[in-house]
Amino acid sequence: MRKVMMAVLAGVLLISALAACGSKGKSGGVTIKEGTLMVGAEVGYPPMEYYDEDGATPIGFDVEVSKALAEEMGLKFELVDTAWDEIFAGVDSDKYDCIISGVSYTKDRDANYLLSEPYGIFPKLVEI
Numbered sequence: 001m002r003k004v005m006m007a008v009l010a011g012v013l014l015i016s017a018l019a020a021c022g023s024k025g026k027s028g029g030v031t032i033k034e035g036t037l038m039v040g041a042e043v044g045y046p047p048m049e050y051y052d053e054d055g056a057t058p059i060g061f062d063v064e065v066s067k068a069l070a071e072e073m074g075l076k077f078e079l080v081d082t083a084w085d086e087i088f089a090g091v092d093s094d095k096y097d098c099i100i101s102g103v104s105y106t107k108d109r110d111a112n113y114l115l116s117e118p119y120g121i122f123p124k125l126v127e128i
Helices: 002-019 061-073 084-092 107-112
Strands: 036-041 076-081
Touching: 036 061, 036 084, 061 076
Parallel strands: 036 076
Antiparallel strands: none
């Protein structure tokens, strides 16, 4: 069952990853760096993406999803840590192939990017 869910998730994310790509500088029109899926994310939001105790190894849910997607595509994985304010500009300027980092739906994003179906529903809460 886990393999089926990972395959479905990888397929959904693959659509998102490929659709977020432009064509210039891409190897064969799929990735920027041949043989590598470069994923933009802002590292620093546990448990989604953060650095391990060594301070250099990215870990977390989005990192594992990204690695699984790259593996399903037969590619190496590379995380590009990017400030959130610049994350969409980075995908637009081919700094990485896709964004896997808690992207919420907005009409503007829908008009400019092909978004995947949500792979997680995370309500926004205020704790007092």
